Amino acid sequence: MDSPTVLRRRLGSELRRLRERTGLQAKAAADALRFSATKISRIESGQTTLKESDVRALLELYGVTDEAELRQFISLTRRSTQRGWWHDYGDALPDWFQTYVGMESDAARIRAYEIELVPGLLQTADYARAIFRISPSAPSSDEIERRVKLRIQRQEIFHRADPPIVRTILNEAVLRRPIGGPHVMREQVLHLIELVERYEVTIQVLPFSTGAHASMNTAFHILSFADVPGDVVYVEALTSSLFMERESDIAHHELAFARLSESAMNPQDSLSWMQKLATEGYGRVN
Missing domain, CATH: 3.30.870 (Endonuclease; Chain A)
Known part of the structure; x- marks a missing residue:
C-alpha cells in the first residue's frame, strides 16, 4: 500500500499536469483561487496535506467535469490524508x-x-x-x-x-x-x-x-x-x-x-x- 506521503506526491503531480494542460501559470492559478503561490507549490510537490475542498476548487478551475475522474481525485485525496505508521x-x-x-x-x-x-x-x-x-x-x-x-x-x-x-x-x-x-x-x-x-x-x-x-x-x-x-x-x-x-x-x-x-x-x-x-x-x- 502506498504511503500518504507518496500519495500526496502523486496527487500533486496530477494537479500540476492539469494546470499545465490548461496553460495556467502557478501564480495565475493561485490568484484565481485566492491561494498563495507558495500553497500551490507545496500542493504540487506533495509537501502538504490537501483539503478536499481545495482539490475540488482546483479541479473546477482546471475544467475537470467528468464524474469518474472527479471521484478518482477525491478518493486519492482522502487516502493521502491517512496516517502512516511512522x-x-x-x-x-x-x-x-x-x-x-x-x-x-x-x-x-x-x-x-x-x-x-x-x-x-x-x-x-x-x-x-x-x-x-x-x-x-x-x-x-x-x-x-x-x-x-x-x-x-x-x-x-x-x-x-x-x-x-x-x-x-x-x-x-x-x-x-x-x-x-x-x-x-x-x-x-x-x-x-x-x-x-x-x-x-x-x-x-x-x-x-x-x-x-x-x-x-x-x-x-x-x-x-x-x-x-x-x-x-x-x-x-x-x-x-x-x-x-x-x-x-x-x-x-x-x-x-x-x-x-x-x-x-x-x-x-x-x-x-x-x-x-x-x-x-x-x-x-x-
Missing part, C-alpha cells in the same frame, strides 16, 4: 523527517552517498543508539529507545513484496570512525555484509586514496518511485532538511553519484574490503 513516533520524529520516511517507505530505488555515518536504513540498533546518545538535543533514555525502534522498523521495507533497490556509497571514514566502540562497529559492518548478500543492496566504499571527489562536503539521497514521475533529492542538516525536485538539481546529483561510483571501489572489492575490516580492522573485541 506517525506513532511523532514525538521522536521531526516533521521534516516524517516526509522523508514516508517517501523512503515507498521508494523503488534509493541511491545514497554518506560522508560520516551509515545511512539510517542500514544501521544496527546499537550503532543507532550510539549516534542518538551524542545528539545535541540530549534525548532521554526512553526517547533514544523510541528513535532506535523507529529506525529498525524502517528496515521492514526490505521485506516488502517489491523491496527497493538500494545503492550506497560510503566514504571510508564512515567505516573507520569507531562509533560505539569496536564491537558495535564490527557488528555494523557484518550487518552491511548481510544486507548485501540477502537483498538488493549494493555498497561501494570510497577510499581515502581517492583524494578529491565529486561531493566533498555534502551527503545526499536520491529516491525514485515506481508510479510517481520524478525523482527526489534529499539533503539533511542538523535541524532541517531540503527536498529538491527540479530536473537540473536531480541531474546534478545523479552526475555526482555516477562520478562517486566511478571513484569508489567496485561492489565486489568493497564487499571483500568490508569482510577484511570486520575480521581485522577493529582490534581485539572482548
